[in-house]
Amino acid sequence: MKLTRRQFLGLxxxxxxxxxxxxxxxxxxAELFVESTNQIPEDLVSGLDNWYATLCRQCPSxxxxxxxxxxxxxxxxxxxxxxxxxxxxxxxxxEAGLQALYHPDRIAGPLVRTGERGGGQWEEVxxxxxxxxxxxxxxxxxxxxxxxxxxxxxxxxxxxVADRFVTRFxxxxxxxxxxxxxxxxxxxxLVYGQDRMPDFDIENSAYILSFGADFLNTxxxxxxxxxxxxxxxxxxxxxxxxxxxxxxxxxxxASADExxxxxxxxxxxxxxxxxxxxxxxxxxxxxxADALTDGGRIDMGRFAPDRVADAVGVSADRIHSLAHxxxxxxxxxxxxxxxxxxxxxxxxNMIAIYSLNHLVNAVGVPxxxxxxxxxxxxxxPAVSTVSSFADWQKLAGQMRNGGVGVLMVxxxxxxxxxxxxxxFRDASFNVPVIVSFSNxxxxxxxxxxxxxxxxxxxxxxxxxxxxxxxxxxxxxxxQPVIRPFFESRGAHLGTRSFADAIMTLAADLxxxxxxxxxxxxxxxxxxxQLHGEGRGSVTATDFRAFWNGALQRGGWWxxxxxxxxAAVRPPALPAQEEAPQFDGSGTFHLIPFASASLMDxxxxxxxxxxxxxxxxxxxxxxxxxxxxxxxxxxxDIREGDLVRIVSSFGNPDASSAEGIEALAYPHPGVPxxxxxxxxxxxxxxxxxxxxxxxxxxxxxxxPRADTQTGALAWAATRVSIQKTGGWVRLPKFExxxxxxxxxxxxxxxxxxxxxx
Numbered sequence: 016m017k018l019t020r021r022q023f024l025g026l027x028x029x030x031x032x033x034x035x036x037x038x039x040x041x042x043x044x045a046e047l048f049v050e051s052t053n054q055i056p057e058d059l060v061s062g063l064d065n066w067y068a069t070l071c072r073q074c075p076s077x078x079x080x081x082x083x084x085x086x087x088x089x090x091x092x093x094x095x096x097x098x099x100x101x102x103x104x105x106x107x108x109x110e111a112g113l114q115a116l117y118h119p120d121r122i123a124g125p126l127v128r129t130g131e132r133g134g135g136q137w138e139e140v141x142x143x144x145x146x147x148x149x150x151x152x153x154x155x156x157x158x159x160x161x162x163x164x165x166x167x168x169x170x171x172x173x174x175x176v177a178d179r180f181v182t183r184f185x186x187x188x189x190x191x192x193x194x195x196x197x198x199x200x201x202x203x204x205l206v207y208g209q210d211r212m213p214d215f216d217i218e219n220s221a222y223i224l225s226f227g228a229d230f231l232n233t234x235x236x237x238x239x240x241x242x243x244x245x246x247x248x249x250x251x252x253x254x255x256x257x258x259x260x261x262x263x264x265x266x267x268x269a270s271a272d273e274x275x276x277x278x279x280x281x282x283x284x285x286x287x288x289x290x291x292x293x294x295x296x297x298x299x300x301x302x303x304a305d306a307l308t309d310g311g312r313i314d315m316g317r318f319a320p321d322r323v324a325d326a327v328g329v330s331a332d333r334i335h336s337l338a339h340x341x342x343x344x345x346x347x348x349x350x351x352x353x354x355x356x357x358x359x360x361x362x363x364n365m366i367a368i369y370s371l372n373h374l375v376n377a378v379g380v381p382x383x384x385x386x387x388x389x390x391x392x393x394x395x396p397a398v399s400t401v402s403s404f405a406d407w408q409k410l411a412g413q414m415r416n417g418g419v420g421v422l423m424v425x426x427x428x429x430x431x432x433x434x435x436x437x438x439f440r441d442a443s444f445n446v447p448v449i450v451s452f453s454n455x456x457x458x459x460x461x462x463x464x465x466x467x468x469x470x471x472x473x474x475x476x477x478x479x480x481x482x483x484x485x486x487x488x489x490x491x492x493x494q495p496v497i498r499p500f501f502e503s504r505g506a507h508l509g510t511r512s513f514a515d516a517i518m519t520l521a522a523d524l525x526x527x528x529x530x531x532x533x534x535x536x537x538x539x540x541x542x543x544q545l546h547g548e549g550r551g552s553v554t555a556t557d558f559r560a561f562w563n564g565a566l567q568r569g570g571w572w573x574x575x576x577x578x579x580x581a582a583v584r585p586p587a588l589p590a591q592e593e594a595p596q597f598d599g600s601g602t603f604h605l606i607p608f609a610s611a612s613l614m615d616x617x618x619x620x621x622x623x624x625x626x627x628x629x630x631x632x633x634x635x636x637x638x639x640x641x642x643x644x645x646x647x648x649x650x651d652i653r654e655g656d657l658v659r660i661v662s663s664f665g666n667p668d669a670s671s672a673e674g675i676e677a678l679a680y681p682h683p684g685v686p687x688x689x690x691x692x693x694x695x696x697x698x699x700x701x702x703x704x705x706x707x708x709x710x711x712x713x714x715x716x717x718p719r720a721d722t723q724t725g726a727l728a729w730a731a732t733r734v735s736i737q738k739t740g741g742w743v744r745l746p747k748f749e750x751x752x753x754x755x756x757x758x759x760x761x762x763x764x765x766x767x768x769x770x771x
Contacts, residue, residue: 067496068095068569070479072472073108073115074614075167075192075399076100076236077481079569080109082473082496089113089473089497094238095569097552099485101238107612111623115455116471116500118620120702122454123501124508126466132444133462133700141507145465146516150523152421152448159185161420163410165427166190168399171479171493172537175396176514177425179528180521189402189410193432193615193694193713194607197403197726198356202365207378208583210398211387214486215350217243218250219382222340222347223257224289225267226282226368227355232266232630233609234352236483244270256344258337260285262354262730263606263691264641264684266630275337276686278328279604279730280595282355283364284318285327285334286371287588291315292338299342299374302584307370309587317591326592346382347375354606357730361721363593370585378582385486386578391548392478392490392541399482405725407433408718414442423450424459425469425513431458431616431698434727435714436664452513455620461700469513474499476512476534478541488576490545492565545571598717599663599733603642603690606730607712613695619705628748629693632680636746638709640677641691642736647681650736654681657741660692662715662734674734675710678745690736 064085071080071092079098083091092112094105125145130136140148156162164181166174168190181188203209215230217223217240230240247255259271260282268274277285293299294308294315308315316322320331327334341347351368358364369384377383390397407429413419415438422443433439443449443462451460454468469475477493501509514534521528531537539562545551546561551573555561565571597604612627613619626635640660642652652658661674677692685691696709719728 064090067494068097068492068567069473069496070477070491070493070569071105071109071112072493073112073618074106076238076483077170077479077491078105078109078236078238079491080105081569084496087497089116097568098491098570099487099489099572099574100236100481100483102242104238104242106238107627108614108618108624111618111621112471112473114621114623116473116497118455118702120455120620121500122456122466122468122510124468124504124510128464132464135461137466139508142467142511142516143507145467146520146523149421149448149450149465149467150520153184153524156420158420160187161418162186162423163419163421164188164423165425165429167426168192168401168482169426169479170396170399170482171477172395172534172541173477173514175394176517176528176530176534176537178396179530180517180526183521183526183528184524189406190400191427191429191432192401194357194609194729195401195403195726196352196356196399197401197724198361198365198721199352200399200401201362201724202351202369206366206369206373206585207384207386208580209386211389212399212483214385214387214484215240215243215348216382216385216486217348218246220247220346220348221253221255221382222344223247223255224260224337224341224347224349224371225257225271226260226286226349226351226364227262227357228350228352229265229267229608230350230352231270232611233614234267236481239483239485256340258340260355262604262686262689263608264631264682265353265608266611269631269684275329275333278326279354279606279689280358280360280364280597281327282351283360283367284323284592285329286349286351286364286367287315287318287592288320288323288327288334289338289341290367290371290374290588291318292320292335293342293371293374295319296339298339300376303373303376306585307373307588313587313590315588323592341371342375345375346377346380348372348377348383354608354730356726357728358595359719359722359728359731360593360595361726361728362723363589366586367588370588373582373585386580387484387486388488388576388578390480390490391488391573391576392544395478395480395490395541397480403725404718404720404727407439408437408720411437411439411442414439414446417445419446421448421450422446423452424463425452428457428459428616430462430700431711432713434664434716434718434729436716436718452516454510455702456700457620458698458700467516468510469516470495470499470510473497474510476538477514478538485572486577487572487574488551489570489572491570492542494566548573551576593722595731596719597731597733598719601661601663601733601735602688603734603736604688604730605660605662605712605716605732605734606689606691607694607716608691610693610695613693616695616698616711619695619698619708620702622704625704631684632682633748634678634680634745635748636708637743638675638677638692638696638712639680639745640736641680641682641685643685643687643689644681644683646687647679650738652679652681652736652738653742654679655742655745657739657743659737659739660690660712660715660734661737662717662732664715664717664732674737675712675715676739677710678743680745690734
């Protein structure tokens with residue numbers, strides 16, 4: 016007997032007859048689970064769709080999205096045309112949020128470990144049971160500081176709840192980023208006097224000089240930057256000029272008019288040389304030049320192009336002409352980040368780069384660096400504080416010495432992203448209780464003792480401030496666009512809001528967080544403060560109308576509420592160069608980079624993102640290493656050759672301590688002394704789409720840090736490349752990709768001299 020899907024759903028809705036039809040037709044069990052009678056929405060066959068505004072939390076940039084919901088199911092994600100950060104644009108990562116919502120490996124309820132740590136043996140328990148166990152462990156701590164909570168650097172009410180809980184309890188809170196932005200944020204504070212990241216007004220700029228930051232792909236707020244870049248290139252004015260400085264051929268470099276490959280870690284020296292020309296030739300702001308040279312006491316002549324050309328790797332004539340181009344094409348803007356900030360002299364580089372904006376009057380003006388004001392809601396975190404690598408090394412030592420009793424982790428995976436040389440994973444076995452709030456099995460969750468899965472962001476509430484704001488007050492409203500997927504399991508099972516779980520735990524422990532009784536009341540209180548402002552994108556006579564309007568728009572913003580802070584007098588430039596330092600005995604500089612799809616590994620669980628081609632290599636699903644084409648030819652390395660990347664610091668995650676394996680991708684745009692490897696693969700734990708796939712480049716990095724800030728110098732490792740004799744076709748957009756899941760079982764072809 017054959018039935019159409021619509022006929023079947025109609026019969027299921029009929030009650031008793033549906034069970035008979037189900038048994039007779041052999042409908043898959045998974046289908047019945049989703050479409051069972053008590054889960055069918057009232058508008059199942061209405062054919063109507065609804066669009067709901069909310070926030071995307073797939074990556075840190077906090078973009079506004081609208082989600083198409085039909086028959087009770089989220090079907091499509093689009094950019095919110097109203098939201099100031101992205102103005103209707105969105106990324107592939109936003110689209111993949113639907114797969115995160117309906118992932119077959121989502122954790123459906125609280126779990127407690129039953130076997131050895133990391134053994135993958137779990138027992139499902141109720142929320143009261145799980146929270147009760149956690150509360151008991153917290154009461155048993157002799158020292159409140161033995162509680163450590165690790166989260167992402169989130170500017171939201173959820174972050175406020177986490178802060179209050181840790182503060183009232185007396186514990187420690189660390190904010191985790193795989194590729195931390197400590198040096199960039201510190202430079203912004205020192206050079207501009209700003210605690211918040213500024214807005215780079217690319218749209219109205221005439222000249223962009225970028226150093227290391229792949230701002231069109233993965234750095235900062237790439238959707239916002241890319242939208243502005245479109246206007247910069249194709250707007251109703253003269254086409255802007257873009258010059259990119261890097262030690263890797265990135266998507267941003269590929270989009271530039273000209274790219275300069277500098278020796279790794281010398282980006283700041285190049286910036287100082289550009290500054291010396293601008294000052295010497297009288298092209299810069301005289302007050303800024305006076306401040307940057309400490310009233311003329313700093314000899315900028317030591318940075319003259321002819322003195323630094325060899326060290327930088329760029330000719331003196333080109334440095335001189337580049338300085339003139341940047342100074343004469345205004346408004347211009349200098350942007351620094353990425354690998355330029357990831358050396359042992361990363362802060363030195365960033366200070367030199369961002370100081371250039373003072374010289375060309377690009378601070379606090381359209382087309383330059385625009386300051387972001389504080390949000391209009393009291394207590395709402397607006398500054399993304401990031402814990403440095405030095406903080407994580409200290410924590411690893413505390414864990415080894417028994418100083419951490421309870422480790423709580425939310426929206427972070429330090430077991431995956433911290434360099435293997437820190438021994439963080441091994442140290443975790445000395446922590447009595449590890450708690451994860453993840454709703455999927457990542458590397459950290461796999462080692463947890465208690466798993467408290469939180470809702471998907473498409474099922475949850477929050478209010479957040481974009482880290483990279485648009486230059487004026489903006490507050491995003493996150494609302495559930497559908498009911499929680501596991502809601503039908505009952506009040507004591509399924510998933511929960513992180514904030515609700517923490518507030519329930521605080522009440523059990525008798526902690527007064529100084530917040531409204533529930534998270535819902537907390538959100539209403541924040542919205543009421545905005546309503547009381549009586550200005551901005553949403554105004555209303557009564558609060559209920561304002562609340563509905565803010566949810567409909569996806570937030571609240573006021574384009575007239577800009578920062579009133581004036582540009583500060585810039586600090587003096589460094590009097591002498593701080594040279595980068597490298598660890599390792601290899602011949603190549605290793606430059607890891609965030610994947611356009613997987614980012615720092617958070618997207619590896621989603622097949623849509625695994626299959627999204629890299630914009631430079633178009634590679635998918637695997638770990639590859641970019642190597643200069645001529646150097647590869649000299650080493651007899653072809654595309655698809657399985658090579659070993661050998662580091663002096665080994666790889667604790669592999670059976671061999673000699674390095675990791677990757678597929679070779681020769682490319683003419685890679686500098687001869689550099690190899691580049693994407694992040695995202697090589698998970699020891701995880702879902703069916705990520706576990707055991709590829710290699711984790713972070714595991715073999717040298718434990719080097721910036722000399723001033725303690726930030727991880729993730730571009731300070733030297734490695735060597737060895738052929739293994741194997742070959743695998745590199746999965747790419749333009750060739751045949753093996754069908755999943757047979758691809759990870761694909762036979763490695765051994766190449767011998769007799770092969771043809």
